Amino acid sequence: MDEDKRWTQLWLAYNPCQDAGNGGLFQHTTLCGFDREHPVLRNALAELERGLNKMLGITHVIEWSTPSHDGKSADQALLPDTGFTVRRVSEGIRPEGYRLTEQDGILTLEAADEKGVLYGIFHILRQIALEQPLMQTNVLCEPDNPLRMLNHWDNMDGSIERGYSGNSFFFENGEVLVDERTHDYARLAASVGINGAVLNNVNVKDQATWLITDRYFDKVAQIARIFEGYGIKLFLSLNYASPLELGNLNSADPLNEDVIAWWRGKFSEVFARIPNLGGFLVKADSEGRPGPFTYGRTQADGANMLADLVKPHGGIIIWRCFVYNCTQDWRDTKTDRARAGYDNFIEMDGDYHDNVILQIKNGPMDFQIREPVSPLLGGLTRTNQMLEVQAAQEYTGQQIDLCYLIPLFKEVLDFKTYCRPDIDTVADVVSGRTFGNSLCGMAAVSNTGNDENWTGNDLAAANFYGFGRLAFSTSLSAEEIAAEWAGMTYSNDREVKDSIVKLLMGSRDTYEKYTSPLGIGWMVTPNTHYGPSVDGYEYSRWGTYHRADHLGLGVDRTDSGTGYVRQYHEPNASRYNSVEECPEELLLFFHHLPYTHMLKSGKTLIQHIYDSHFEGVEEVEEMIRVWESLKGRIPDASYELVRERFDRQLYNAKEWRDQVNSYFYRKSNIPDEKKRVVF
C-alpha cells in the first residue's frame, strides 16, 4: 500500500528500481505548444515527477521551461541540447497517439493532444519500471480502438453486480463517493489507455435511476472533472423507463411526443450540469429491463430517439445487444438463445444513427470460458460496433481461481469474420479499420472494487491492466502484456517474472480443463455462477442447456438443429456446421455427439472429459508449486493472499473434476480407461 491509503497502487507502485540510463534524461524538460496548466498536462507531469522520484530517486524538482513565444509556434522553437522535450505536433500523429524518440541525449515526446502526452508519459514510466533503456527509442504509438472503456456494474447501495473484490468505490448507501481513490482509479485506468468509464450498473434500478437528477449532479460532475483530467470520459447507464419513473409520464414509447420532449429537457439539464459527460449506456429489453419492445418499437427506434437528443450535446448512445428470451422453456429445443442477439439486431443494420454504438458481448451466450465469437461482430456492416468483454470473472473463477483472460480476448480480436475479403478480423471491425467509422472500440466489464488490492486476487489485476493495454494496442501479445504487468507489479527478476507469466498464460486453459468441456459452457451453480452444478441450468428458463443424456451431449446448432451456424459468413458457417471441420474446442457448442465420438486426439469424447478434468486439477497443483517457489521473492502479503486463493481454486477444481466426471460416468456408464477415482 502507498503511504497511508487503504488501497494499493498496483502496477503504479513505482518501486525503486535499477536505472537503465534513463534518469539523466529528465534534468531539464521543455514544453512546446502545450499549456502546463491544462488539467491533463498537469496530471501527466505530476505523474512523471512522482514516478521518477519513487523509482529513480530523483528528488529535486525537475526544471521545466516553455519557449518564450509561449507555444504559439512551438514547432519552430529552439530546443535545448539535452533533456526531455514534450512537443505538440499538428500532423502525423492521430489524436491520443504519441511518438517517442531519443537522439543524442534528447528524449522527445510528440503528440497532437494532451491525452497523447499523458499516454506517452505512462509509456516512459513503464519503461523505467521495467528497467528498459529509453536510449534509441523510436516508436509511434496510436490507439487501435477509438473507445477503450470500462463498464462498472456498481449499484448505488454499494454492491457490485458480479463483483468479486469488495464493494463499490463509486457508491455507498445511495450516495456518490468522491475521494482520493477516485483519483487513483483514474490514474490506473489512464495508465493503460482507458478513455471512457460507465459509472453505474447497466441494470439501472432504484436510486441509480436518479443519477440524472439534481439529487446527484454535483457529485457526478466532480467525478467527471477528475476523470477528464486523466483523459477519461464519464458515461452513465440509463434507465429506459425514466420517463415513467422520473417524469410521471405513463409511457416510455420512443415515438411518443411527450416522451421525446421529456428526454430532450432531461438531456439539456444533464449536459448543462455535467458538461463533459460522454453519453449513456443502455440495457433495454433484456432480462426484465424495460425497452422499446414494450411499445412495439424496434431497438433502433429506441436507440435513435435517445441518440438524436444527446447529439446536440456531443453525446453518444451505447446500446447493448444482450437481448434474448430469458423465460425459455427448457423443453423447447427449437429456440436457441445463441441466435437471439443476431436475430434481434441484424435486420436493422444501417438504421442506427451515427452516434449510436451497438455493444456486443464477445460470444453469443454470456462470458463463458469458451464460446464462438458473436456472429453480430462483422455480421453488422453498417452499424457502429463495440466489443464487450468481461474482466470480472463471473463464469471464469470469480477472482478466486486464476484465469488470465487476455488470451481469450486476443482470440476474439483475431477471429476472421469474413465480412469482407480482407481487414475482416474482429479487431479490424471494432477498431473502425474495416468500415471506416470512428465510434467503435472495446469495453470491459470491470473487475475492480474497494478491496485493498482492487481486484480480490492480486493476480486478477492483470486482467484490468491487460484489457487496457490490449484495447490500446491490439497487436500486443498476451504474453508481452503479462510480462509488463508482472514486472511492474512484482519484480524485474527474470525468474520471478517468468514464473508469473507462466502462471498467467496457462491459467485459462487450466480453468477450461476442469470446468465445462468443449465449448458447452454453463454447468455452474445457479445464481452465484461459481463452482459446478452440471444440471444447474439444464432445466431452467435461461436458454442454457447441455442436453446430456445416456448416449451423448451437446447442442445441435447446425442446419439440422437450431440453424445458428448460418448466422456466420462463409466459410465459418460451413466449418461450424461440420463435425469434422468444427474447431474441437467448440465441438459441443455446435454439435450433439455420442460419448463414444472419436476426437482428433484418438480419445473418445467421454475419455476426453475424464482426462481433461484430471489434468485440470493436476495443473492447479502445479500452479501452486510454481507459486510456492516465489515465496520470499515477492512481498509476503501478496504471496499469502494469492496462496490462499490457490487453495480455494484447488478445492473448486476438485469439485468440478469430481462432479463432472461422476455426472457423466453415472449417465453414460462408461468407465474411465485409466481407472482413476470417479464417484
Add this chain to the structure above:
Amino acid sequence: MDEDKRWTQLWLAYNPCQDAGNGGLFQHTTLCGFDREHPVLRNALAELERGLNKMLGITHVIEWSTPSHDGKSADQALLPDTGFTVRRVSEGIRPEGYRLTEQDGILTLEAADEKGVLYGIFHILRQIALEQPLMQTNVLCEPDNPLRMLNHWDNMDGSIERGYSGNSFFFENGEVLVDERTHDYARLAASVGINGAVLNNVNVKDQATWLITDRYFDKVAQIARIFEGYGIKLFLSLNYASPLELGNLNSADPLNEDVIAWWRGKFSEVFARIPNLGGFLVKADSEGRPGPFTYGRTQADGANMLADLVKPHGGIIIWRCFVYNCTQDWRDTKTDRARAGYDNFIEMDGDYHDNVILQIKNGPMDFQIREPVSPLLGGLTRTNQMLEVQAAQEYTGQQIDLCYLIPLFKEVLDFKTYCRPDIDTVADVVSGRTFGNSLCGMAAVSNTGNDENWTGNDLAAANFYGFGRLAFSTSLSAEEIAAEWAGMTYSNDREVKDSIVKLLMGSRDTYEKYTSPLGIGWMVTPNTHYGPSVDGYEYSRWGTYHRADHLGLGVDRTDSGTGYVRQYHEPNASRYNSVEECPEELLLFFHHLPYTHMLKSGKTLIQHIYDSHFEGVEEVEEMIRVWESLKGRIPDASYELVRERFDRQLYNAKEWRDQVNSYFYRKSNIPDEKKRVVF
C-alpha cells in the same frame, strides 16, 4: 376480513349460521368457583359473547350470575333451572381439560382451571359454527399432549425463515410489535388448544440475541401477558453464544464458572421482567450455530447448565436434536446424515435434567414429503421428548401447492416404535403415556405471517388449525379435522365441505407423486427448496443424496450400507433392512435399487417413477376442477386467491414431472412403457 382489520379471522370468522337449537341455552349464565375477572375467564367469556352475537344474532348482553357465597364452595351452590353453567371442579378432570354436558336444558361446562373453561368455550363455539346441537352433549376432553407449541421462525428484521405468508407480525425493523393482531393470533392459537409459542427464530442472530436484554423486555412482557390471557406460555429462542455476545466473556463453555454466573444473573433479570415466561428453545451446534461441542462438552452439559439455572424461575429448556455435519463431502458414502440425530443424542439418554426436553424432528432428515420416523422418538427412553413437525411447507409446496399435512403428522403419531411391549406409538411417547413424564408434547414450525389471510394460501390455514387440534386430541382423524376446519372457514353446505375435505385429504399423496419418489426426498431447488432440481443437492455438503446412476438409485441404509436401520427397535430394524418387507413408500430411503426392480404393483421402479409423475399432474388438474366447482359457493376473493395458487401448483407439478422423468430417462435410457412425452 373482520371489521376494519387488515387480516381475516380464519376459522373464527363466526359467520351467521343456522341455530341447531343452541341459542336458547345462553340466556342466563352462572359462574361457579371461577373469578370472572381472571384474564383467561374474561377472554373466554368475551369470546363466547362475540361468537353468539355474530353467529346466532344474540344481541342483548348475556346475563351472568355468580352464586352468593362467592364461589368459595361453588360445588354446593344452587343452580338455576336453565342456562349455561361454568363450574370449577377439584377432581375428575385434568388440568386444561373440560367436561361438557347438557341435561334438561342446562349446559354445564366443568373444568379444573381457567384454561379448561377457555377450551370448553371454544368447543361450544365450534359446535355452533358447525351447526351441531349441544343438546345431549356429554364429553370429557383432556389434552393428550401436555405441551402444544408453535415455533415461529421470525427474525427481528421482520423476515421469516422459511415463511411463505408475508413478514412477521411479531417483529419489524428490529422492533417488537404489539397490536391488535397479537390478540387475534393468541385467540386463533388458543381456539385450537395451543398452549405455548416460541416468538423468535431458532437461528438467533443479530438483534434477536438482544431479546433477553432491557432493550426489549417491556414489549416482550406485554406479549407474554396477552398470551397468558389465552393460556399460552411465551418462550424465546436463545443464542447459546450470549455470554460472548452480550456478556463480553470470552467463552460460552457450559462448565465455566463465569459463564454459569453470567447466565444465572441473566435469567434472574429475564424472569423478573417477564415473570410468566415459559423458558427457552435452543438450537445449538447445528448448521453453524454455536453450542457446547465448541468447548468439548456434550449436548447434555449445555442443556443441563441452562436448565438448572432456569429451574428456580419455573422455566424449562427445550433443546433441539437437529445436530448433524452440514459440511459433508458428497463423495463420502459412509457418513449418513440420517444417523446424526440418534448418534449425537442417544448415549446421553438419562443424563438430561428433568426440566430439559429434547425436541426431535419427525424424520431423521428435514421435513421431507416422506421420511421414516426419527429413531430418536422412542429410542430415548429416559429423556423428555417433544415431536417437532413443520406446518410451514418448506419442502412440501410452500403454501403455493396444496399439501394438507395432518395425514403425515398422524402417520408419525401412529408409528409403533416398539420401545416397550405396549403403549409404544410416537403419540404415546410424546404425550407422556409411555414413560409417565409430563414435560413433553408436540411443536410445529408455524406457517403464519402477516399476509391478510395469515398463511399465504387460504387452504394452508388447515395446517395451522389441524396441528393445534391434533396436538390436543391425537385420536382425531385427519378427515374429521379437515371437515371441522372447512365447515368453520367456508360453509356447512355438505357438498362444499365434502369437496374441500376431498381436496385436503388427497393433497399430500398428490404432492408426493409429482415430487421425489419413494422416500428418497430432496431433488429440490437449492436454497429456496421450491420446485425441482434433481441434482440440486446431489453434490452438496448437506448430506442429502439420491445416488442415482445409470443403473439405479436410492441410499443403502441397511446393514450393508450405512447401518442406519439398526437405530430402530426390532422388528422395525429388520423390516427396513429387507427390500421385501420395507414399506414401499420408503423403499429408496433405505435401499439402492436398480431401475428394473419390480415393485409390488408389478411395475418396475422406473415405470413407477414415470407413472406416478404423470398421475400427480393429472391429480392436480382434477383438484382444479373440484375447486372450480366451488365458484360462487364460497367467497369470491378466497376462490380467486386459491385458484391462482392452483395455477402455480399446476405449473410446478409439470416442472417436477418433466424434470424428474427426463432426468431418469436420460440417465437410464429406459423409455416410458406408455410412450408419453418425456424430454
